[in-house]
Each structure stands twice: as structure tokens, then as C-alpha cells.
Amino acid sequence: MIRLLIVDDHPVVRDGLRGMFAAQPDMEVVGEAAGGDAALALAARERPDVVLTDLRMPGMAGAELIRRLAVQVPAARVLVLTTYDGDDDVLPAVEAGAIGYLLKDSPREELFRAVRAAATGGSVLSPAVAAKLLGRVHSPAPAQAELSERERTVLALVARGATNKEAAASLFISETTVKTHLAHIYTKLGVSDRAAAVATAYDRGLLP
Structure with a gap:
């Protein structure tokens, strides 16, 4: 069971997300918070697997919340769900330790997949924000050998939020x-991690 904490300053958004995720058989919403301070207190008490948070909220900024969660509740993986995709939002959030970044107009199945991926250490980035990470969060990628067809397939699965286990099962490999x-x-x-690999692949046109 994936223990989920929802952080958003709009009650209607929280209610909608709670209902949506609570209906999933493998997810449990263990708390809701309208801001960073309340989120930290809840996370310390409930020890969620995933924290789904907006960025622009009264009081503590989203990036600061992500940084504090990394220190105070390091086992919790933070997934950003917001309406903002500008550099001033995306880059600080990922630098602070967010494992994924999605926009609020994402399909609900994509949100479910993102939470499941985050819970197992996977990284999910909205295509609209992936390219913003290049050369800013990670070092620019040098010219390297082209990816093989199988490597492209593995990367496409990772980009959709598949864990290593799920990718292995899909491709019938270990x-x-x-x-x-x-x-x-x-x-x-x-690059050095999954998020950077996905972002770089989008930038180079290796992923649709």
C-alpha cells in the first residue's frame, strides 16, 4: 500500500485528489496539508511513501518544503503537481530533490502511474518541463554513441514511469x-540518473 500525503492550499483541489487516489486499491491518503509547515508535521507523524505537493502556497515555498522533507523525512519521495512550468518553478524544485514534476492538466492515469513510480524510486517528468532541466540541473550532455533500439525501448518505459521490475516484465528480461x-x-x-536521462532524451528527440 502506497501511503500518500497531499499538499495544496486549495481545499477543492485536495478534495478532488483525495477522492481520486483513495479509490485506488494500492493507495492510501494518510493526510492533507494546506502549506509547508503543516506538511512537515504530518510527514513526520505519518511517514508517507510519497508527498504530492503544489509549489506556490502561502508561507513556505514548495522548493523549501522539498528541501526540508529531504532532511526530516528522507524516505518520503516528493512528486510535484502544479500549474506552473517556468524555470523559476521547475529548476528549484528538482534541485531541491523532487523525484517527479507533473502539471495539473495531466491525465489521471498519468498521475496514478507517477505516484506508483515515485513510491518505488522512479522518476516522472512532464514532457513540457523535461527540456528545462538540460544544462541547468545537470551538466550538458556531450556527444555520445547513439542508443540501441533496446536502450530506446527501456528509456521509453522509464519515461512513462515504469520501475526496473516493470520494464523487465514488459520486455521479458531480468x-x-x-x-x-x-x-x-x-x-x-x-547523465547520472533517470530524470536527467529522460530530459536529455526528450531534448534530443529520442522520445516522442
Whole structure:
């Protein structure tokens, strides 16, 4: 069961998200908060697996909340859900430690997939914001060897939020093989993690 904490200063948004996620058989909403201070207190008490948070709220800014969560509740993975995709929002959030960044107009199935991916350490980025990370959060990717067809397939699954286990099952290969493919992808793209690999792949046109 994925324990989820929802943070948003709009009650109607919180109610909608709670109803949506509570209806999922593998998810439990353990709390709601309208701001950063309340979110920190709830996270410390409830120990959620995933914190789904907006960025622009009264009081503590979203990026500051993400930084504090990383220190005070390091096991909680933070997924941003917001209406803002500007550099001033995206970059500080990811630099602070957000594992994913989605916009509020995302389809609900994409939100479910993102929460499940975040709970298992996966990274999900909205295509609209992925390119903003290039050369800002991570070092620019140097020219490297092209990805193989299988590596592109693995990367496409990762971009959709698949975990290593899910990618392995989809491709009928072992998790170890998936990890090997990811290591090769990181080397070829000149990056060091899943989020950067997805962002770089979008920028280079390697993903639709």
C-alpha cells in the first residue's frame, strides 16, 4: 500500500485528489496539508511513501518544503503537481530533490502511474518541463554513441514511469539486464540518473 500525503492550499483541489487516489486499491491518503509547515508535521507523524505537493502556497515555498522533507523525512519521495512550468518553478524544485514534476492538466492515469513510480524510486517528468532541466540541473550532455533500439525501448518505459521490475516484465528480461541498459544509457547521454536521462532524451528527440 502506497501511503500518500497531499499538499495544496486549495481545499477543492485536495478534495478532488483525495477522492481520486483513495479509490485506488494500492493507495492510501494518510493526510492533507494546506502549506509547508503543516506538511512537515504530518510527514513526520505519518511517514508517507510519497508527498504530492503544489509549489506556490502561502508561507513556505514548495522548493523549501522539498528541501526540508529531504532532511526530516528522507524516505518520503516528493512528486510535484502544479500549474506552473517556468524555470523559476521547475529548476528549484528538482534541485531541491523532487523525484517527479507533473502539471495539473495531466491525465489521471498519468498521475496514478507517477505516484506508483515515485513510491518505488522512479522518476516522472512532464514532457513540457523535461527540456528545462538540460544544462541547468545537470551538466550538458556531450556527444555520445547513439542508443540501441533496446536502450530506446527501456528509456521509453522509464519515461512513462515504469520501475526496473516493470520494464523487465514488459520486455521479458531480468531486472539486472534493465539496470545494465540504464547504465549504458547514462553513459551515452552523459547523465547520472533517470530524470536527467529522460530530459536529455526528450531534448534530443529520442522520445516522442
